[in-house]
Amino acid sequence: MRIPATLVRGGTSKCWLFSQVHVPSLRSELERLLVGVYGAADPVQLDGVGGATPTTSKAAVVGVSSHEGLDIDYLFAQVGIGTETVEWGSNCGNCATGVALYAVAKGLVPITGDLTRVAMRNVNTGAILEAVVDTAGGVVHEFGAQTVPGTRSGGVAVGLTFLEPAGRSTGALLPTGAAAEPMEIAERSGTLCVSMVDAGAPVVLVDAVSAGRTGAEPLERVNADIPWLRGVRRTAASRMGLSKPGQDAGDAVPKAGLVGPPLPYTSTLGEHIAAEDYDISVRMLSMNTPHPAIGLTSAVAVATTNLIDGSVVFAASAAPGRSSLRVGTPAGVVQVTCTDSASNGPRRVTVQRAARLLCDATILVPDPRRAAA
Incomplete structure (x- = not known):
């Protein structure tokens, strides 16, 4: 099979984008196709286009939205690494940044001057985003000077806003009703907060303090904590x-x-970062490895939690309750930035990002229908 696709860098992720008419x-x-496209069964994804890391083994299917007031629908896929699986339960803000640039570059959204707004819906979670x-x-720019933590390479500036992000997956900002609570897991002794x-x-x-950590550990140390952090994820799920x-709770959410x-x-x-x-x-974590920076959806959650008195973020933050939060990542x-806050969280959460179209390609992949036969 010959599948047209576009590779984009959105923030600190790389993502292959597919038009919904081609898949x-x-x-x-679709899952069988992506497994073949990425060479997902191979832990190094050698016989495919995957990057063999959670931040570079991502895909999205993009199409014009049929919903009033929206321009684009996109289905996000976290493609397995060493497994013939695809995780469909989450969203990726970095990839959404690339989707917005792709939508303008491919003429799915008309240019409206020096700034072009793209209203998008993430099919997986129902999240509504404005880029x-x-x-x-x-004009659409192929290069730009906007940078983000995690890379010195510039890209086209994209402001990404999550609209009314609270409760999209569980129906509530605080699914258990508590701002903070104790947790004990089998993988380690003691009580976590x-x-x-x-x-x-x-x-x-x-x-972090309840776990005997600081929260500012280098990635190597976080890597050693993955087994018990997975236990936290499983219990929280x-x-x-x-x-x-x-x-099985899977590896994507929470x-x-x-x-x-x-x-x-x-x-x-x-770079030296002062306190x-x-x-x-x-x-x-990004799936089961330390995230090299932070996923945008996680950044939204951290900034929202900073507004909740009694939460672990509110307690540790140097700016508890403030609408603008500076998040220190590896x-x-x-x-x-959170705006229009209400009892169920902010109505708008914005992060400044950058994106770049890296290539248009035709991917050659074994026909999964023949493989199944």
């Missing part, structure tokens, strides 16, 4: 109603991580 609409057939793409001079929040994505955030007791007070550290790009340069330390500081 199967049936989810099971503002830099189209200075009334966690906040379980659904905003942007379902997350379970562990108070059951408490948040994302999985049934005894059911997103799990550590939060702690700001401390001086050195970013993965070698006064940011408000909260965060170290998140790659550097990401600023997130």
Whole structure:
């Protein structure tokens, strides 16, 4: 099979984008196709176009939305690495940044001057996003100077806003009703203090101090904590109603991580970050590896949790309750802004990102229908 596709960099992720007219609409057939496209059965994805890391083994199917007031629908796929599976239960804000630029570049959304607005719906979660793409001079740009923590390479500026992000997956900002609560897991002794929040994505955030950590650890140390952080995710999935007791919770949601007070550290790009340069330390998992920066949906959740008195973020933050939060990630500081706050969380959460179209390609892949036969 010959499948047209476009590779984009959105923020700190890379994502292959497919037009919905070129791929199967049936989810099971689409999953078989993506497994073949990415070479997902191989842990290094050698016989496919995957990047063999959670941030580079992503895909999205893009089409014109039939919903009033929206321009684009996109279905996000987290493609397995070493497994013939695809995770469909989450969203990716970084890929959404690339989807917005792609939609303008491919003429799915008309340019409207120096800035072009793209209204999008994530099919997986129902999340509504608004992107503002830099189209200075009334044209689509192939390169740009906007940078984000995690890469020194520039891209086209895209402002990404999550609209009314609370409760999209579970129906409530606080699925258990508690701002913070104790948690014990089989993988380690002692009691952890966690906040379980659904905003942007379902997350379970562990108070780093309760775990004997700081929240500003280097990635190598976070990597050593993956086994018990997976236990936290599994326990939280059951408490948040994302999985049934005894059911495999999967590796995508809730997103799990550590939060702690700001401390001086050195970013993965070698930059010294002083404690006064940011408000909260965060170290998140991406599937089952430490995220090199932070997923945008996780950033939305952290910023929203900063507004909740009694939460682990509120307790550790240097700016508790403030609408603008500077998040210290392994790659550097990401600023997130909440506006129009209400009892169920902010109505708008915005992050400034960058995107770039890397290539248009025709991917050659074995026909999964023949493989099944």
